[in-house]
Amino acid sequence: MSDDIVNKVLEQHPDARRDSLIPILQEVQERQGYLSKNAVVKIGRHLRLPASKIYGVATFYNQFRFQRTGKFHILVCRGTACHVRGSASVLAAVEKELKIKAGETSKDGVFSLEVVACMGACGLAPVICINGEFYANLEFGKVREILDIYKKKAEEGKAGPQ
Amino acid sequence: MFEIEVNGRIIDASPGETILSALKRAGIRVPTLCHMNDLMPSGACRICVVEVEGMRGLIPSCSYPVQEGMKIKTNSAKAIQARKTIIELLLANHPDDCLYCVRNGNCKLQGLAEEYGIRERHFTGKKSRGNIDITSPSIVRDQSKCILCGKCVRICEEVQRVSAIDFVGRGSKTVIAPAFNNNLNVSSCINCGQCVLACPTGALREKSYLREVSEALADPEKIVVVQHAPAVSVSIAEEFGIKPGTDIAGMMVAAFKRLGFKKVFDTSYTADLTIMEEASELVHRVKTGGVLPMMTSCSPGWIKYVEQFYPEFIDNLSTCKSPQQMMGALIKSYFAEKEGIDPAKIFSVSVMPCTAKKFEAGRPEMGRNNIFDIDAVLTTREMARMIKMHGIDFNSVVPEEADLPFGTRSTAGKLFGGTGGVMEAALRTAHFLITGKEMKSLKVEQVRGLDGVKEAKIKVGDLQVGVAVISGVGNASKILEQLKEGRKDLHFIEVMTCPGGCVAGGGQPIETDKEKIKTRLQALYTIDQTETLRTSHANKAVQELYKEYLKEPLGEKSHELLHTHYTKRDVLV
Numbered sequence: 001m002s003d004d005i006v007n008k009v010l011e012q013h014p015d016a017r018r019d020s021l022i023p024i025l026q027e028v029q030e031r032q033g034y035l036s037k038n039a040v041v042k043i044g045r046h047l048r049l050p051a052s053k054i055y056g057v058a059t060f061y062n063q064f065r066f067q068r069t070g071k072f073h074i075l076v077c078r079g080t081a082c083h084v085r086g087s088a089s090v091l092a093a094v095e096k097e098l099k100i101k102a103g104e105t106s107k108d109g110v111f112s113l114e115v116v117a118c119m120g121a122c123g124l125a126p127v128i129c130i131n132g133e134f135y136a137n138l139e140f141g142k143v144r145e146i147l148d149i150y151k152k153k154a155e156e157g158k159a160g161p162q
Numbered sequence: 163m164f165e166i167e168v169n170g171r172i173i174d175a176s177p178g179e180t181i182l183s184a185l186k187r188a189g190i191r192v193p194t195l196c197h198m199n200d201l202m203p204s205g206a207c208r209i210c211v212v213e214v215e216g217m218r219g220l221i222p223s224c225s226y227p228v229q230e231g232m233k234i235k236t237n238s239a240k241a242i243q244a245r246k247t248i249i250e251l252l253l254a255n256h257p258d259d260c261l262y263c264v265r266n267g268n269c270k271l272q273g274l275a276e277e278y279g280i281r282e283r284h285f286t287g288k289k290s291r292g293n294i295d296i297t298s299p300s301i302v303r304d305q306s307k308c309i310l311c312g313k314c315v316r317i318c319e320e321v322q323r324v325s326a327i328d329f330v331g332r333g334s335k336t337v338i339a340p341a342f343n344n345n346l347n348v349s350s351c352i353n354c355g356q357c358v359l360a361c362p363t364g365a366l367r368e369k370s371y372l373r374e375v376s377e378a379l380a381d382p383e384k385i386v387v388v389q390h391a392p393a394v395s396v397s398i399a400e401e402f403g404i405k406p407g408t409d410i411a412g413m414m415v416a417a418f419k420r421l422g423f424k425k426v427f428d429t430s431y432t433a434d435l436t437i438m439e440e441a442s443e444l445v446h447r448v449k450t451g452g453v454l455p456m457m458t459s460c461s462p463g464w465i466k467y468v469e470q471f472y473p474e475f476i477d478n479l480s481t482c483k484s485p486q487q488m489m490g491a492l493i494k495s496y497f498a499e500k501e502g503i504d505p506a507k508i509f510s511v512s513v514m515p516c517t518a519k520k521f522e523a524g525r526p527e528m529g530r531n532n533i534f535d536i537d538a539v540l541t542t543r544e545m546a547r548m549i550k551m552h553g554i555d556f557n558s559v560v561p562e563e564a565d566l567p568f569g570t571r572s573t574a575g576k577l578f579g580g581t582g583g584v585m586e587a588a589l590r591t592a593h594f595l596i597t598g599k600e601m602k603s604l605k606v607e608q609v610r611g612l613d614g615v616k617e618a619k620i621k622v623g624d625l626q627v628g629v630a631v632i633s634g635v636g637n638a639s640k641i642l643e644q645l646k647e648g649r650k651d652l653h654f655i656e657v658m659t660c661p662g663g664c665v666a667g668g669g670q671p672i673e674t675d676k677e678k679i680k681t682r683l684q685a686l687y688t689i690d691q692t693e694t695l696r697t698s699h700a701n702k703a704v705q706e707l708y709k710e711y712l713k714e715p716l717g718e719k720s721h722e723l724l725h726t727h728y729t730k731r732d733v734l735v
Contacts, residue, residue: 051341056328
């Protein structure tokens with residue numbers, strides 16, 4: 001299944017060379033939600049690039065992740081305005097509460113965390129976004145309340161009829 | 163050629179070269195950390211900055227081209243202050259545990275801190291505390307000591323073309339690691355250790371087995387024997403301040419005896435044996451239409467390289483074990499039987515110029531009845547450390563001969579220590595096996611020297627033998643790709659993983675450079691030129707072994723003890 005996704009992307013870049021690496025990584029992540037080991041190896045064979053090189057390039061950019069996104073994907077803004085208004089402690093709160101670091105997914109697959117540079121919502125700083133829903137003017141303490149709502153949702157989802 | 167002015171002196175420079183290269187030629191030293199000879203400059207560390215009149219800021223001499231009429235100050239107050247700051251910043255997050263570091267005394271960073279008189283701590287950063295990766299049987303990675311100069315990445319990628327490691331992450335969070343932050347043991351690392359030689363600090367080092375060896379030597383129940391590879395006796399002298407290229411085999415053997423090894427054997431003896439088996443295998447393949455070209459199998463980095471990058475060529479690899487493993491197998495069979503010793507009581511040590519030999523010794527195929535052929539592999543560096551630790555003074559030891567039955571060698575076996583050596587030795591014996599006569603000139607000039615790829619057509623009887631010699635495994639793909647495309651004129655290919663062969667191995671003294679490699683290689687050639695036993699098949703001790711024990715090359719006993727097989731490896735490449 002994930003093979004198909006990667007194959008499809010690679011089919012669209014038949015004669016690609018190393019300068020196509022980033023667009024290919026973006027397309028695979030777009031469709032697969034993350035970059036699997038398998039995807040990296042396949043892309044490497046296609047472009048004749050070693051896996052270590054691709055991993056090196058991909059980790060240079062914040063946009064790439066190597067774990068499947070969770071049911072709830074959290075974006076924490078670390079742009080300038082948010083930074084000035086305390087986004088570092090917001091990020092710390094999320095990491096502490098979920099016990100994951102930026103780029104990771106919780107073991108139960110419910111939450112995943114990503115740091116972004118600016119969401120263009122500076123008036124709401126510091127801001128986070130969970131599955132498209134924005135939460136504004138956050139502070140350390142508020143984070144927990146918000147996450148509790150989602151934890152509850154996840155519990156209900158598990159218990160309720162599918 | 164044009165002139166430039168450096169520190170008030172006029173020196174010559176040629177168009178296209180860097181400032182650093184002109185300075186070097188004129189004997190003007192500027193410190194470097196990330197610079198690598200023969201590779202494109204990266205300009206990462208900035209320690210080589212100089213002041214150039216009329217230019218803004220300081221100029222990295224390693225990457226800036228010289229221009230006619232340039233006026234350069236290499237040691238202006240500004241340049242020295244900048245270098246000091248760079249060193250201080252590098253030290254800010256460094257663990258500073260020099261006293262406990264394997265590179266204490268030959269660390270580039272420590273050397274610069276001393277040279278630039280760093281006496282105060284102006285910057286206090288958070289100490290790096292990376293994980294120490296001890297998963298590899300050959301190489302230990304300690305990220306906390308890494309200064310991110312990138313030399314290991316470059317040697318692995320640009321010279322060896324393995325690319326097991328790269329920069330991971332960005333900015334202050336950058337580390338050097340295999341893909342997916344994996345450990346080295348599951349990466350595509352071939353254990354060659356060229357990165358260890360390149361590393362300016364203690365971030366990369368060999369996995370040391372000194373403790374195991376010392377414990378075995380202290381154990382009265384154990385019979386501890388040692389073998390030494392052909393390339394060790396022409397390099398270990400450097401660790402003791404003796405002129406590079408000096409062969410100190412006799413003194414080294416005497417030192418090993420003083421360390422308490424019961425027997426000291428010469429791996430060059432089993433190099434001769436390897437030749438008997440390998441030349442016979444080649445002749446057999448040629449006569450019976452076996453898989454050709456045959457490829458040498460002495461270099462364990464190359465073996466892993468084939469297993470993971472070119473598994474389609476596994477059948478081309480000679481089935482011969484390497485001389486280290488042949489010696490290991492014979493010690494615990496023939497020697498044990500002869501001396502009436504239980505093989506389980508033997509602790510077999512080898513001293514190798516190589517980190518990959520540590521990996522090879524641990525391959526599951528390399529033993530019988532749950533007894534490994536080799537119990538511990540020490541690099542040239544580790545052995546030098548052990549000799550120093552025991553306070554042995556080379557000036558006072560009387561040279562001794564290696565022990566029988568594995569102490570006599572031909573110079574052909576000794577040539578194994580450098581690129582082209584296996585080929586030269588094999589040709590001498592193959593010629594004899596096929597024609598019954600010796601080659602007219604035993605010296606095969608075409609396969610000597612430091613070129614990465616050497617090819618020759620050698621007449622052996624009626625047969626025109628096509629040979630290729632590759633040193634530096636990164637050069638192998640060229641020939642392998644040609645073979646894939648149907649090239650048919652090659653019969654035998656020698657590959658040594660390290661550029662220059664074992665004399666330049668990853669276990670050799672840290673200060674290994676091209677000049678030293680040349681002198682070590684020359685030392686092997688001198689031995690070949692001055693001694694009289696020059697072919698493996700003329701080695702009486704090897705003939706004796708066949709008569710008494712193995713019977714014939716490629717025979718049943720040989721297959722049991724001296725030959726092996728290889729497997730495709732599934733690693734992240």
